[in-house]
Amino acid sequence: MWEYAGVCAEWQWSTLVGRSCRELYIGGGGVALGYLHQDEQTAVRFISDPLDAGSGLRFYRTGDRVKYLPGGDIVFLGRVDEQVKIRGYRVEPGEVSSLIQSCVGVSAAVVIARADHSGVYGLHAYITVDADYEEEALWLHLRSGLPEHLQPATVTVLPVMPQLPNGKIDRQALPDPVQAPRADATADVLWTPLQEQLRDIWALLLEESGIGLGMTFSVWAVTHCWLSG
Template identity: 45%
Template structure:
């Protein structure tokens, strides 16, 4: 990582400049992240499983000049004029070996407002939007993680999450910052077929852990389980404690705009009620506010606003959207203090723990990934055979699923596959509906609008 950082600096990497990471999951992935940060750059995750058009949008939006890739991923980039460093190339390895392995002089500190990374999430306009996370934001979450988790839990943390999903920030940087070990796998379902020793902490989504429990593949070495990204059901936690010798299960909540985790709910035994999203982590403030941004009392549902050290810089190159979601903090005397409007509806229970109720908009979570259904509808409506499309979320046997309703006057034969292929050319696979329903006309309500409930 130090040698890579030396190379990047020598090649003219500017302070805070973005560098793309287009790598499969391996030791080289971790080397690349650390190398970019040590050089003073900002890392931009580019998932090799994403469609080329989505990768190109991220590259154009961030004006990337350099991408760290490898021999089997570099051809995914259609854009020219970008320097690509192939970490598995023998010539580059020889070049890197000429640089010192010692730490570089730091040109950024832990309190810096400079961007540390950008994560692109689904956007309602049809294009993904980048969330700008500063070093000070990431350090606040890492510091909390190092204090909350014990050394033997961090001694073997499973890293199973895509870099494009911010659970990866916890999985990689918390254990490495506190002398722990990172165990990199392709994804959480790798444990269904692989026997991996030394895993102490698993950090994933409820549907992922449910698959392992159902197949009896959660390693016996695991002492703690972190679950985030989806609503956590009481029955799953009961099963975990009944079938495994766990120290604790932690239900974690947090949007990318507040740096991975904002609140936590710790369980050391089977809960008597549905798991809450709990209370704020260190250096985070939570507010349940009404329509006039007034504080609401215990038990009353309102929108969750987040403040504190984790609040991101905003949305990259989107000043108007940033201003609408990152608002002045009326509860702080600091002039630059801001709150993030999550769009999540919550309330306090009688014990003062936050309960998640729902959303103020149509944003959903699918296998932990944040999805704006408007982005899917945007791409469906671009297809020549589609008059209009609506995407809704339905409850499958184990998890929520996306279902597309398509108004069309064409033959349905083969159209579902055409639409699926069309969406896969622009969207990650997790955003493609599992089912398409074709309709000649919409069901309308009494006021003449589409009756989505029907």
């Protein structure tokens, strides 16, 4: 980790951007060669040293927006691309918003990630609609255009989108999402054979039968160990 931090601090902070808020790049001997069979993503995320192409150094663009403090600490401020992790997948809510807004009857849409009471993150959509909107048609539109892990857990219809003075959507003013589950969100539909095998392994280890598809097992494991003394 020292190798990563040293290269990152020397190149990204001292040389280029001082103490401004920028994307975090990580470099060093431990940086991977790229993504397996994903040449396009590799070209975007893994780059050579832009200050010295002959150095042989490579950097990974993390997508994390950070700020370097005078004392040397790095503060995480969020994602540059607004990506979040849902069930281990990196998800960009804006792409889901665009698909929702393309549905007939939806006039505006925004999708955010929120954690439930157990700390599991899910996508939640907020929409404004016109007279042509049909809830069933929206869900059919989503199921045909998105894999299961990208489909929002809830869709909340608002009379009007809360806005900031600059006209952008005020995400902080969005109400709590509707908690009613999707009609198709049954355990029998969602589990794949591999997921069932993993579920059974964790159920045995944690002595817990009520395991859901989106649960965070690391938290459960720590809790189980703590309760077991």
